[in-house]
Amino acid sequence: MAYPPEIRTVQVTRYVTPLREGGSLPAIVEADDAFMYVLKFRGAGQGVKALIAELIAGELARLLGFRVPEIVFAELDESFGRTEPDEEIQDLLRASEGLNLALHYLSRAITFDALVNVPSARLASQIVWFDCLITNVDRTARNTNMLMWNRELWLIDHGAAFYFHHAWQNPAEQARRPFVQVKDHVLLPLASELDAVDAEFRALLTPDKIRTVVALIPDQWLLGDAPFASVAEHRQAYADFLETRIAHSQLFITEAHHARQARI
Structure with missing residues (x-):
């Protein structure tokens, strides 16, 4: 990127x-x-x-x-x-x-089918880790939000992520919570390399890169319906959430391990 x-x-x-x-x-x-x-x-x-x-x-x-x-x-x-x-x-x-x-639009892409498409343990672990980070509740067997296009797996539809921002109730505390919904993740049984992925992804997602991504949010999308005094404060809240969550990633990794053991 x-x-x-x-x-x-x-x-x-x-x-x-x-x-x-x-x-x-x-x-x-x-x-x-x-x-x-x-x-x-x-x-x-x-x-x-x-x-x-x-x-x-x-x-x-x-x-x-x-x-x-x-x-x-x-x-x-x-x-x-x-x-x-x-x-x-x-x-x-x-x-x-x-x-x-x-x-x-990925023309002629087909919906990911967990019974047909079996990603590697590494890729499954990467996707599970990512969804725990962003608190994405929409990667279940019922609604995988993944496509197969040109024989490759593509991630789509992340609008249900970061659900804490619909209320903005104590985002610092929300950032430190495990992601209990991981128990329903379609790829969780395959995610046997979460610890290795955790180390890799924590190194990639530096504060500078997180802030660069958050800076992409248009100001006009940050003007209303939030308890912040300014657009800059609103934008910073997303960066703070992500940086705090990454710093405490062991919380959601441990939750994922426990949920996986209960599934397999």
């Missing part, structure tokens, strides 16, 4: 089809660079917080060497939804005018 990372901005030109997954209604769209993207709307249920989680988690994943679709900022013009016949979608488009987030 190049530093500092650069996030391109595209203009959405065509709404192709909704992806009716959960309540967020992401959509496949075409942009002015002629590429197709999966658009995540700021006007969906979790608002810009889901976009912030997607951005931070996706770029941290890229930094750690995972395959993640390119993330772009996607501008949605105010006139875009006027011809949309579906009222629910039209309301979503109107609520999402301005800057949204999108991921490059």
